[in-house]
Amino acid sequence: MKLRQLPLWQLERHLNPHKKLPSPQLTRQLSTRPSSHRLSTPRTRPNSKCKTRCLRPYSTAIPASDLLFGQPVHETHSHLLAPGELTPGITAQEYHERRAALCESLPPDSAVLLPSATLKYRSGAVFYPFRQESNFLYLTGFSEPDSLAVLRRTGNELGEYSFHLYCRPKNPKVEQWNGPWSGVDAARDVWNADEAGDIGRVEGSLATALKGVSKIFTDAELTKYGTPTKLGSLVRSAAPNASTLPLQSHINVLRAIKSPAEVANMRLAGQASGRALTEAMRQPWNSEKNLAAFLEYQYQRSGLDGSAYVPVVAGGSRALLIHYVLNNAMLNDSEFVLVDAGGEYGTYITDITRTWPVSGKFSQPQKDLYNAVLRAQRSSVSMCRESANVTLDKLHQITENSLSDQLRELGFDMSGDAMSALFPHHVGHYIGLDVHDVPGYPRNVILKEGHCVTIEPGVYVPDDERWPQAFRGLGIRIEDSVCVGGDNPIILTTEAVKEVDDIEALRS
Numbered sequence: 001m002k003l004r005q006l007p008l009w010q011l012e013r014h015l016n017p018h019k020k021l022p023s024p025q026l027t028r029q030l031s032t033r034p035s036s037h038r039l040s041t042p043r044t045r046p047n048s049k050c051k052t053r054c055l056r057p058y059s060t061a062i063p064a065s066d067l068l069f070g071q072p073v074h075e076t077h078s079h080l081l082a083p084g085e086l087t088p089g090i091t092a093q094e095y096h097e098r099r100a101a102l103c104e105s106l107p108p109d110s111a112v113l114l115p116s117a118t119l120k121y122r123s124g125a126v127f128y129p130f131r132q133e134s135n136f137l138y139l140t141g142f143s144e145p146d147s148l149a150v151l152r153r154t155g156n157e158l159g160e161y162s163f164h165l166y167c168r169p170k171n172p173k174v175e176q177w178n179g180p181w182s183g184v185d186a187a188r189d190v191w192n193a194d195e196a197g198d199i200g201r202v203e204g205s206l207a208t209a210l211k212g213v214s215k216i217f218t219d220a221e222l223t224k225y226g227t228p229t230k231l232g233s234l235v236r237s238a239a240p241n242a243s244t245l246p247l248q249s250h251i252n253v254l255r256a257i258k259s260p261a262e263v264a265n266m267r268l269a270g271q272a273s274g275r276a277l278t279e280a281m282r283q284p285w286n287s288e289k290n291l292a293a294f295l296e297y298q299y300q301r302s303g304l305d306g307s308a309y310v311p312v313v314a315g316g317s318r319a320l321l322i323h324y325v326l327n328n329a330m331l332n333d334s335e336f337v338l339v340d341a342g343g344e345y346g347t348y349i350t351d352i353t354r355t356w357p358v359s360g361k362f363s364q365p366q367k368d369l370y371n372a373v374l375r376a377q378r379s380s381v382s383m384c385r386e387s388a389n390v391t392l393d394k395l396h397q398i399t400e401n402s403l404s405d406q407l408r409e410l411g412f413d414m415s416g417d418a419m420s421a422l423f424p425h426h427v428g429h430y431i432g433l434d435v436h437d438v439p440g441y442p443r444n445v446i447l448k449e450g451h452c453v454t455i456e457p458g459v460y461v462p463d464d465e466r467w468p469q470a471f472r473g474l475g476i477r478i479e480d481s482v483c484v485g486g487d488n489p490i491i492l493t494t495e496a497v498k499e500v501d502d503i504e505a506l507r508s
Helices: 091-104 134-140 172-178 184-191 199-204 230-238 247-256 260-281 286-299 316-320 362-381 392-409 418-422 501-505
Strands: 005-009 057-060 085-087 110-115 122-123 149-155 161-167 195-198 215-217 244-245 313-314 336-340 343-345 353-357 452-457 458-460 475-478 480-483
Touching: 057 091, 057 215, 085 091, 091 149, 091 161, 091 247, 110 134, 134 149, 134 247, 161 184, 161 199, 184 195, 195 199, 199 230, 199 286, 260 343, 260 353, 260 452, 260 480, 286 336, 313 316, 316 336, 316 475, 316 480, 336 475, 353 475, 362 392, 362 452, 362 458, 362 475, 362 480, 362 501, 392 418, 392 452
Parallel strands: 110 215, 161 195, 215 244
Antiparallel strands: 005 057, 110 149, 149 161, 313 336, 336 353, 452 480, 458 475
């Protein structure tokens, strides 16, 4: 059957695609419309003599929705992506604004070098699902291995930069075995690279991309054991006079403050994950494994991507092990079960911990210790607002003081190292694309609107004569993901119930 030929048009690009506007929206017009890998006309590049907007018309013999890409695009996965989005919830415009902001923060004649993640193998030919390197994903939205992105600052105005993306070209024979990938033309036409090329031939084009660059910002491994890596040798050859500097601190400043779209993704993940945990509390469980499997099923069923991390499902005294992930023991009705589990959406995570009695009914010692932790948690969550002028380190001190006072009232001797023995971890960390987001970003930064953190006090009582007998062997942690607001916190995981009465009511 002969298919009707449908034209596919890329959005128009201005002659000066990076001109700064007085509004927050930048003028660079971006495309999220995929092309086929075989174009009908060559691309028209802007030049100084061109007085009109330059278009790149092309056509394909099949609709865009019938093409195959290495990741979802709106035309093929409209149930996952809205028009204009490159990844769930995040538009091409936002990715451009991230690149523009990063390049503006760097000195003149500088470039950013971002290698993609590589496919990881579990054993032999069995591989893990691919997960893109977070900074690469944050700046490009491109989620394929064997890729290299280069950002080049080209001027002093916001938005004056160039974006080069090198990736695998289309190869039908290889894709028949390994699944589809997007190809070089899609890197340009869907992911909006100014220049795109074959990663297998990057040696011949990287020197052009880095010509005149004096500083290269990258966190890539350029040397190993004192010897240049393959990428290090490539960079040295392409830009022999350029110095290399760490990228992490520059991009952390951008990633730490979440945009409304990022917060919306994290709220969606928190809402669905919280509901799954509440549903789990409603049911009796006889094994950690079954409970863990139920949560994973609920995350997938609700539209999330799956678990954000390997969950902790720890019954009884196993809850004293902060990152117990074996999840293979039986559960006892007389004990607590501590569950640290959250899902992710569009690669944005949520982090939740709830602790509840396996039987559904708190004993008096369980209730007393649980409420001590809950009061401290609620108090610290309430401080997650810009107007409170606090840091994560300050919140940790506040939480420790609250816990110490309440444990003392329950008969605990809080002298010496008691607090570090009972509460050995920090009260919170940053969250976002990673569970422990923006690595290296300090906890002594004043929390501003848009920071997203966890608040997770815990008490883990060893089976030791030093502690009151009624509480020995109890491990409790209560954790929510919270977005810092101006005057009020935004609790991203509020659907996961945590009040004693609410938990007990689920089984009544």
